[in-house]
Amino acid sequence: MSFHIALTFEDGLTRFIDANLGETVADAAYRQGINIPLDCRDGACGTCKSFCEAGRYDGGSYIEDALTDAEAEEGYCLTCQMRPASDIVLRIAASSDICKTRAMNVSAEVVSVTRLSDSSIGLSLALDNAARLAFLPGQYVNIEVPGTGQTRSYSFSSPPGAELATFLIRNVPGGLMSGYLTGRAKPGDRLTLTGPLGSFYLREVRRPVLMLAGGTGLAPFLSMLDRIAAVEGSNSHPVHLIYGVTLDHDLVEVEALQRFAERIPGFTFTTCVADQGSSHPLKGYVTHHLQPEHLNGGNVDVYLCGPPPMVEAVRTHFRDCGLTPASFHYEKFAASEGNGR
Template identity: 60%
Template sequence: MSFRIALNFEDGATRIIDCNDGEKVLDAAYRHKINLPMDCSDGVCGTCKCHCEQGSYDLGDDYIEDALTEDEAAEGMVLTCQMVPSSDCVVQVPVPSSACKLAPAGFDAAIASVELVSDSTILLKLDLDDPEKLAFLPGQYVNLAVPGTGESRAYSFSSRPGAEQASFLIRNVPGGLMSGWLTRQAKGGDRMRFVGPNGSFFLRDVTRPLVMLAGGTGLAPLLSMLEVLADRGTDQPIRLIYGVTHDGDLVEIERIEALSRRLPTMSWAACVADEASAHPLKGYVTHHLTDEHLNAGDCDVYLCGPPPMVEAVRQFFKQKGVEPAHFHYEKFAASEPVPA
């Protein structure tokens, strides 16, 4: 038996390693050639102290109070030289990945399909050369290289971890480097490469109602999370509100409907900001958030959208006098157009 341990570094880089039954996390990391911080490996110095954000484990009993206090242990702090997992875990490592001599992980793929699913959105699907080697947490992103340019752009997976294909929702930016290449040059079979995964925006253990808010292509990481939830099952209510600017910006509606059929506790709505919209729900995502969804603050919120949307949701919570138990968000903005 082995467990999957996600090591999430200070700079957002993530590596997922296998930890054998009874094996200490530090030993497993070294076995995977990841040099986690360490001075003594005996539970004395405290150099390997990290925070276990989710999962179950044995703290070990061969360490001293100076290295890990009772209060720290109660807050989820661990010594990786002593920690023995008993489930999959997410461990926050308080140093950048470069300090652990961790080289960026690169993955090669071929374009399976590239489709302009709306005027504003491109759906890119990639066949991975080695899908078994790609491991990420639902919600994370990679840096996808624009072929022939030396440039890359950050995109979140819309596919679930473990899928044979990796998929991304990419905003079609006028004059954009990536979107220009995808719409004018890319074809099936073309080679692409990405580096990652990265990011602290990922699905945590579900112990209370979920509120998921998506703006435009910010839907992508939430789809990845919902795929995982549909596979695992959950008895917690899930509310997805997906907002776009114009009617034609709505994408992946059939996929959302299919996910809601697999998740009996899920409800969802799509809204369009354009006042001239023919869509039945107009306005912004905050216009369609109810007190019932917020559950007096006993909910976990996941939000992915442009910076003004994130700030608007923050202000909405403040005005309502509601502070969610956890508020996880990721802001995105389009890259500058390529000069003509």
């Protein structure tokens, strides 16, 4: 018997390892060539202190100097001592290069490119080795634009382990990847993906969740909702998504959200369109449609994803209103460096 351990590094890279029953995380990592920080290996120095985002484990034995009771209560653990009792997500306090590991490169074949609207594209890929590119729901990969040597980042909209990896991509006029997808792309094309990357991933659902999506920032939430539907089931806490777009035609994948509302008992969603000329019943930005019950008196995990101005506007709104949720995770769909922004 073994468990899947996701090691997320400070530079945003994630690597998955297997830990055998009774094996410490540190031993499992070194066995698989990942040199996470270690010194005494004896629960005495605290060098291997990490943060457990999800999963169960036996913390092993150690002294207070290495890990205090308060830290252990918070979720900190010692990788040289801990023995997993389930799959685990661990935040390692070091970058991937220090741990002598790096991102995975995986080849994929284009299965379909779908124009969902004037502004949005759906991309489906068959990965050559999906197991090599295990990821956490919410994470992204860098995809090389064929023939250019340049990459662009895209969040998976499909869940980990799905037969096809899917992406929801904004059609940026004049954009390199957008130009490829709307012009030359065809089934059978070969693409290279590098990753998985990012600290924007679904944590264990321990309290109500509020998801705020701007435009194609919906993509990681589709992956997260699939995970919630599969794992959390009817025990799930309430999850509310507010999905805001600029123009009517930017609103896509609403049927997928309706299907999630049928599959996940506590899931509800609201859509809104910023354009005042829209015929949509709810106009304005996501912040205009935040209701007190979505914030649950602050006992809520907030996930926010979209273009940088939207993410900044929401963060400013939370700050100005003095809203401090139990946890706040965000991802900005920033344009690539060196392309004029």
